[in-house]
Amino acid sequence: MSWKPTEPATDKSNPGDAVGPSAQCPPAAPVRRGRGRPRKTAAERDEGNRRRELLHAAARLFCEQGFDATSTRDVAAAVGMQSGSPFYHFRTKGDLLFAVMRQGMQDAIERQTRLLKSLRKSEQTMDDPRGLLRHLIQQHVRILHGRGQAFIQVMLHEWRALNAVQQAELKALQRDYEAPWEPVLQALHQRGQLGCEPGLARLLVFGALNWSMHWYSPRKGGSASEMGDALLGLIVRPAP
């Protein structure tokens, strides 16, 4: 492999060495052997971009055709590579899928975290659990059907194709994502505004929203946010 640039694409992370959620390694600090100002080769400069292009093409194709029905050649062609080249960036096809799904979860978590932070800043508190739930639902709907939807939809649809270690890591991310919903549902339940136990409510609410990827289309009339508000109206009862 003498052709490889000095700085190998370490993100070829083997899921086998990912023991827990903490294994989402940020790009390792470059180890530079030369002294003085390092000169980058053209290949090196583009490497991150090419990898991201692969990731996005894979997300789109896996989303449209399914993981099994998409060949690594399809992905390569979509970014103008030759058939063997994706394996320079990802060790296996399964690693590519995993990278797509992890990206989907990380983005979702980041967006939700940003939302919660801004809500705290604007003093939205647990005194208005319905308002909080509305924001959570609306953000989730945007994640499902807005920019980057392909990543999260692949994540929701291709679970079976992962191995046990990969599933465990993503399960942990999912728990992180779902955690902030729990106290909100709990608060609603305590006020008599939720007609079933909060844990089950969470599962049913996510089901109602996630399933929309099978039927919701922005073109068919009705915006995504209307869908979110419909669900809110359906499950949250007026304060007694």
Added chain:
Amino acid sequence: MSWKPTEPATDKSNPGDAVGPSAQCPPAAPVRRGRGRPRKTAAERDEGNRRRELLHAAARLFCEQGFDATSTRDVAAAVGMQSGSPFYHFRTKGDLLFAVMRQGMQDAIERQTRLLKSLRKSEQTMDDPRGLLRHLIQQHVRILHGRGQAFIQVMLHEWRALNAVQQAELKALQRDYEAPWEPVLQALHQRGQLGCEPGLARLLVFGALNWSMHWYSPRKGGSASEMGDALLGLIVRPAP
């Protein structure tokens, strides 16, 4: 194909000739050429059974591993056949999938129809829409997680693998299945017991229930019928 028994397995139906939902042909009346008491060959006697065995094995394997990840050889081996033999019963792998999914929908419709008939007999009417919805939900939950669940779960998960004609035929069956829910939801809405428009409610309710195939497991504590009642409590408000 001189080996074929006198009565060919006509259910090798090409989706191409299925113009509408009416195309679900009941087994064609046997055309017998010989006179007197017809003698059946062993192959002939078993043909329907072997086909059903293939169908059930396919449903199970498609459900567990996914359609693309299951080879026709897997299905053949599961019923003790050789690799080429499934193609005696089904023209293509896609036809086998379609047969599984159609079977799933037909069974679901039949079970729901039986339920509604028995409810009418016991004089459950639209005067108690909540009671009706409860029965519909409970039956749906049994269809999803009881006997024969593999068929309907394949139907819900492998939609993408069908061609347009097959999708259209199954869409029609789905409409038949969903039709009886509409007036029930409408009645609840009119009484102020449903917090959103009935059409959207139907989609969201089916989503909440269908998504349970991704998380519900009978072993994890909590029965399927408890899940159904939880959803009922979540979405139906007490009469004002």
Added chain:
DNA sequence: CCTACCGATCGGTAGG
């Protein structure tokens, strides 16, 4: 990242 290639698997068929 490209070239050239390999072994395996797969859907499907002819012929009995």
Added chain:
DNA sequence: CCTACCGATCGGTAGG
């Protein structure tokens, strides 16, 4: 329904 087989495709690799 079995036998024997074919053409195509696919994930992945060596070597530069």
